[in-house]
Amino acid sequence: MIDSVKRITIVTGHYGSGKTNFAVNLAVDLCREGKQVVLVDLDIVNPYFRSADFKPQLTEMGIEMICPIYANTNLDIPALGADIYSVFNENDGRYIIFDVGGDDAGAAALGRYAHLIQQEEFDMLYVVNRYRYLTRHPQEALEILREIEATSRVPVTGIVNNSNLGSQTTAQDIENAIGYGLDVAALAGVPVRTVTARRDLASQMTSHPVYPVDIYVLPPWEK
Amino acid sequence: MNNLAERVLMKGNEALAEAAIKSGCRHFFGYPITPQTEVAAYMAKRMPKIGGTYLQAESEIAAINMVLGAASAGVRVMTSSSSPGISLKTEGISYIAGSDLPCLIINVQRGGPGLGGIQPSQADYWQATRATGHGDFHILVFAPATIQEMVDLVYTAYDKADEYRMPAMILADGMLGQMMEPVEFPEKEAERKIEKPWATTGHQNKRVHNITNSLYLDPNELEQKVVERFKRYEIIKEKEPMAEEYLVEDADIVLVSFGATARIVKSAVNSARAMGIKAGMIRPITLWPFPEKAMQKAAKTASCFLSVEMSMGQMVDDVRLAVNGEKPVYFFGRTGGIIPSPAEVLGEIQKIMGGAK
Numbered sequence: 312m313i314d315s316v317k318r319i320t321i322v323t324g325h326y327g328s329g330k331t332n333f334a335v336n337l338a339v340d341l342c343r344e345g346k347q348v349v350l351v352d353l354d355i356v357n358p359y360f361r362s363a364d365f366k367p368q369l370t371e372m373g374i375e376m377i378c379p380i381y382a383n384t385n386l387d388i389p390a391l392g393a394d395i396y397s398v399f400n401e402n403d404g405r406y407i408i409f410d411v412g413g414d415d416a417g418a419a420a421l422g423r424y425a426h427l428i429q430q431e432e433f434d435m436l437y438v439v440n441r442y443r444y445l446t447r448h449p450q451e452a453l454e455i456l457r458e459i460e461a462t463s464r465v466p467v468t469g470i471v472n473n474s475n476l477g478s479q480t481t482a483q484d485i486e487n488a489i490g491y492g493l494d495v496a497a498l499a500g501v502p503v504r505t506v507t508a509r510r511d512l513a514s515q516m517t518s519h520p521v522y523p524v525d526i527y528v529l530p531p532w533e534k
Numbered sequence: 535m536n537n538l539a540e541r542v543l544m545k546g547n548e549a550l551a552e553a554a555i556k557s558g559c560r561h562f563f564g565y566p567i568t569p570q571t572e573v574a575a576y577m578a579k580r581m582p583k584i585g586g587t588y589l590q591a592e593s594e595i596a597a598i599n600m601v602l603g604a605a606s607a608g609v610r611v612m613t614s615s616s617s618p619g620i621s622l623k624t625e626g627i628s629y630i631a632g633s634d635l636p637c638l639i640i641n642v643q644r645g646g647p648g649l650g651g652i653q654p655s656q657a658d659y660w661q662a663t664r665a666t667g668h669g670d671f672h673i674l675v676f677a678p679a680t681i682q683e684m685v686d687l688v689y690t691a692y693d694k695a696d697e698y699r700m701p702a703m704i705l706a707d708g709m710l711g712q713m714m715e716p717v718e719f720p721e722k723e724a725e726r727k728i729e730k731p732w733a734t735t736g737h738q739n740k741r742v743h744n745i746t747n748s749l750y751l752d753p754n755e756l757e758q759k760v761v762e763r764f765k766r767y768e769i770i771k772e773k774e775p776m777a778e779e780y781l782v783e784d785a786d787i788v789l790v791s792f793g794a795t796a797r798i799v800k801s802a803v804n805s806a807r808a809m810g811i812k813a814g815m816i817r818p819i820t821l822w823p824f825p826e827k828a829m830q831k832a833a834k835t836a837s838c839f840l841s842v843e844m845s846m847g848q849m850v851d852d853v854r855l856a857v858n859g860e861k862p863v864y865f866f867g868r869t870g871g872i873i874p875s876p877a878e879v880l881g882e883i884q885k886i887m888g889g890a891k
Contacts, residue, residue, distance in 0.1 A: 326572070327545055327714050358652055359569060359712040442543040442716070444552065445579075476543055476716040530713050531873050532797040 312505040312522040313340050317434045319398075319407045321421065321465065324438030325446050325455050326413030329473040329528075331362050333438055333507065334410035336524040338374050347405040349398055352378040353420050355389030356412035360528050375405070391420060399427040411463075414455060421463035428465055436504060437467045439495050441474040441488035449494035456499055469504035470496045478526075478533060482508070482515035489519055540718050546710040547572035549681045549717050550640055551580070553688035554612045556719050559638070560586035561611040563600035565593060565619060568652045569708035570642035573614040594619045598626030598639075605635035606746040608733025610692055614640035616708070617658050618649055620666075627701055628667025632748030634732075634763070636695035638688065639666075639673075639703045642711035645871035653871025654708035656793060659848035662705045663822040670760050672767055674702040674774070675821040677792040681715035687819070689720070694774065696728040698766055705821060707844065709794040709873060770823055777825035778817040779832075781807065785814025787887055788836040790829070790853050791843065792818050795874065799842050802879035811887050821849070829856035839863040840886060842879055844872075 322334040331354075338350040350369060352362035362369075363378040370376055377398075380390045398407045411421055421428075428435075437459070439452050446452040456467055472492030476484055485508050496503045505522040513523035544552070551573045554562075562577040574590065581588035591597035597613050604611035615623060620641045630637055643658045645651035662675045676691050678684040684706065691702035734744045750756035780800060782788055787806075791799040796817040806813035816832060818825050829839075838861050841850035847865040854863045866882040868874045 327543070357712075359708070440543060442541065444542045444544050444548060447542065476541060477714055479541075479716050530709065530794075530797070532801045532876060534875075 312337070313344060316341060316406065317432050318401070319409075319428060319431065319433035321409040321411060321428065321433065321435045322438060322471075323411045323418055323421070323435065323459050323463070323467070324413065325440075325443055325452070326357070326417075327443060328413070328438040328440045328446070329475065329507070330413070330438050331360060331410050332524065332526060332528045333471060333473055334362060334408050335365055335369070335527045338369065338408050339372065339525075341406050342372055342374050347375070349375040349377060349405050349407045351395060351398065351407065351409045352376065352382060353391065353409050354412035354417060355379050355391065355420050356417045358383070362410040365527055395424070396427070399424070399430065401431045415458035415462040418459040418463040421465060425464040434469060434504070435465050435467045436469050436471045437499070438471045438473045439492060441472075441491040442476050442484070449491060449498055452495045453498045456495070467499060467501055469501050470499065472503055472506040475507075475509070480509060480512065482512045485512065485516060485521070486518065541716040542718075543714050544681060544717050545572055545712060545714050546681050546684055546706060547642065547712070548576045549684050550614070550688060550704065550706070551576035552719065553685040554610075554638060554692075555580060555584065555586070557610060557689050557692040559610040559612050559692070560584070561604045561609055562587065562613070563589050563591050563597040563604070563611070564613050564615065565591055565597050567616045567619045569644055569654075569711050570614050570616045570640065572711070573640060573642070594622035595626065598623040598630075601637050602626055602630050602633070602635065605630060605637040606633070606734045608730035608735060610638075612638040612640065614642070616642045616644045617646050617655070620658065620661065624661075624665070624667040626667075627673065628669050628671065629748050630701050631667065631671040631673060632669060633746045634699040635701070635746060636692075636699055637701050638691055638695060639701055641703060641705050643705065643707045645869065651871040652708065654710075654794060654873055655844050655869065655871055656707055656795060657845040657848065657869060658705065659821065659843070659845060662703055663824070663852070666701075666703070671763065672822055673700060674698070674770070675705050676702065677705050677819060677821050678710065679793055679796045679817060681710070681713070682717045683819075684710065685717050685719060693728070696730070698770060699732075700766075705793070707794055708871075774820060775823045775825040775827065776819035777828040778819060779828060780815040780817065782814040782816060782832050783835070784812055785832070785835070786812040786837045787814070787883060788832045788839050789813060789815045789879070789883070790818070790839055790841045790849065791815060792821060792849065795842055795844055798874055798876050799879055801876040802883060805876065805880045806883045811883060813883055818849070824852045824856065826856040829853060833857045833860040836861060838886060840882060841865050842874060842882075843867045844874070845869050
């Protein structure tokens, strides 16, 4: 996954598909490779479980973060700052990851940058989880993908198969969902860019290459 | 939870909505508020596909009165909100209770008072168990701790609300509403049909008019109605309390906690046990009726109680009433949207048990 990351990566998907966790993993791994990374929290839909929650630890690692101006403050206003425009410079050298809000509602925030994004090579990744209730069938996942594309005016370039059942996920669950990811990709006419697996499960996955991820988004009793 | 193929990953709010649909709810009236908006969003998506009614009312007050109307017609109906919105609904809830009508109300609590915050809280315990409106009445209050239990308790809440002809509430919090866990939806086996001969479904000249009403200008009649209702409450208090007991039998210190907080407490209890402190936990699943007997039984063997809540201390009142002075009852809480950490709870256990040993 990491070897083929483009300068701009946009992470979209259904609510709760694991966008934030995937975006944070990508940012951390790129940073560990010595890349300069900017993580842009573009989620102005849901104030819970967002990239901005990890700002202190990510900033300490050297990852630059751009968050909605009033994220996690007393002001409940979904405002995006002008500093986001600073990332659209091909010669900038920094790697940019956008963590977008869920569904087409969340993707609406992306629309105002659509023309800037498409000035250079980019990846718009659509995160899917076969075990999420309303995207269990590839056709349902495709519907949401198309809604996101229509609202954001940015085409999806690849699928991230992030199928999991939270802390109860087994390697078998991930295996069982590989075909689903391929089906979504075939319907959408784009490749599966990667299949994720929690780091401790990744070693058990022999039949298929996976991208090992750490779980950052956790309830308090699992921290 | 043994059929893996059936399990799906859901947010608490989505699971509440789907469980209501599976329980036969086809009418939802609400008004958006964080952190429960996904309940309404989910209903808005699903209801039109299954021939149900989703209506975003002009206010919480309108929504609860629509619930009153639908409940009068005998259908399974639901509304959902978060703390400030529930305050607005209390007038209607009192009317529904006063009309002896079943319905389901969801409260995904956030910090208060006032507009408060949008992070998890349990500071509506008093409101839910004491005063969901004016007048002499109670509603059934269920407090799930996992997403699966949210699903299971929605089924139970509908059945019990129908059985006792009264409103039921699921008292959740922002953490449970927003977090995701695998769940399974039990297919309801031949639904125990509860007849509703009182429903205002049209008499078609075949019976007398059914009237649902909470207005009784004759005080004798009103007193009689309320007293009858309280007789029913006595049966409920006898038959319906639910609680989970965890390592209580040999516990020196029994922690009492409900909802998401109970999961933090369980983790603290395990750490305390690992340190040689005999800790246990009682988790009330019904907040009204409160599981008094579980407390009274534990009071015989434990040396003290510690109520842990996301509030300044509300359920602790019920623990004290149940324990009735037999053993000391301590309290630890965080409020305003702050979730206590397992380490903080363990610290409280050590503080109390350090002194008691």
